[in-house]
Amino acid sequence: MxxxxxxxxxxxxxxxxxxxxxxxxxxxxxxxxxxxxxxxITLSAKFDRIDGLTPGADVRIGGVKVGSVVEQHIDPRTYLAVLRLRVASDIAIPDDSSAEITSESLLGGKYVALVPGGSETMLKDGQEVTITQSAVSLESLLGRFIFSVTELTSNTARQQEGEAPAPAPAPAARP
Structure with missing residues (x-):
C-alpha cells in the first residue's frame, strides 16, 4: 500500500x-x-481603428518582432485609439517612421508594422509615432467588392436590354 x-x-x-x-x-x-x-523604449501611436489588435500583439520591423503592444485606450478628446508600444532599446527608430496595423493572413492575428523613415533624428522613450495607417476591415472590403460586382452586373443587364438588336428591315420589292 x-x-x-x-x-x-x-x-x-x-x-x-x-x-x-x-x-x-x-x-x-x-x-x-x-x-x-x-x-x-515606450512609444505611442494614434489610429482611427485598431480592429482585432490586442495588448501583447507583436510590433515588427520588416517582419521581425522588435516589441509588443503594451496598452490600448481611447483618447477622450479625439476619439482615436491610442496604442502604447514597447520596442527593444537596441533598435533606433527614425522620428519620421510610420506605424500601420497589418494582418498576418486572412484568418491570422494583427500586429503593428513599423516602417523606418530616413530621418537622422531618432525617437526617444515616451515619444509618438505620428504617421499611422489604421487597420483595414476585411468585412468592409468584401462589402465594397460585392456592391461593385452587383452594380456592374445590373449595369451590364440594363445595357443589354437597351441595346437589343432591332428587327431587320423587310427586303424591298423588286420591280
Whole structure:
C-alpha cells in the first residue's frame, strides 16, 4: 500500500514537471517573457481603428518582432485609439517612421508594422509615432467588392436590354 502511494506521488510530480517544461518552452517560442515590463523604449501611436489588435500583439520591423503592444485606450478628446508600444532599446527608430496595423493572413492575428523613415533624428522613450495607417476591415472590403460586382452586373443587364438588336428591315420589292 505504501509503495503504491509513493509511485502515485512520483508519477504526479513527473507529470507536473513535464507540463511546466512545456509551458516554459511555449512561452519562449512565442517571443513573450515570463517577467513583466522588460527593457526597451515606450512609444505611442494614434489610429482611427485598431480592429482585432490586442495588448501583447507583436510590433515588427520588416517582419521581425522588435516589441509588443503594451496598452490600448481611447483618447477622450479625439476619439482615436491610442496604442502604447514597447520596442527593444537596441533598435533606433527614425522620428519620421510610420506605424500601420497589418494582418498576418486572412484568418491570422494583427500586429503593428513599423516602417523606418530616413530621418537622422531618432525617437526617444515616451515619444509618438505620428504617421499611422489604421487597420483595414476585411468585412468592409468584401462589402465594397460585392456592391461593385452587383452594380456592374445590373449595369451590364440594363445595357443589354437597351441595346437589343432591332428587327431587320423587310427586303424591298423588286420591280
Amino acid at each position: 505504501q509503495g503504491r502511494n509513493i509511485a502515485e506521488i512520483l508519477t504526479g510530480a513527473v507529470v507536473v514537471l513535464v507540463a511546466a517544461a512545456f509551458l516554459v518552452f511555449a512561452i519562449g517560442q512565442s517571443g513573450r517573457s515570463l517577467v513583466g515590463g522588460g527593457g526597451g
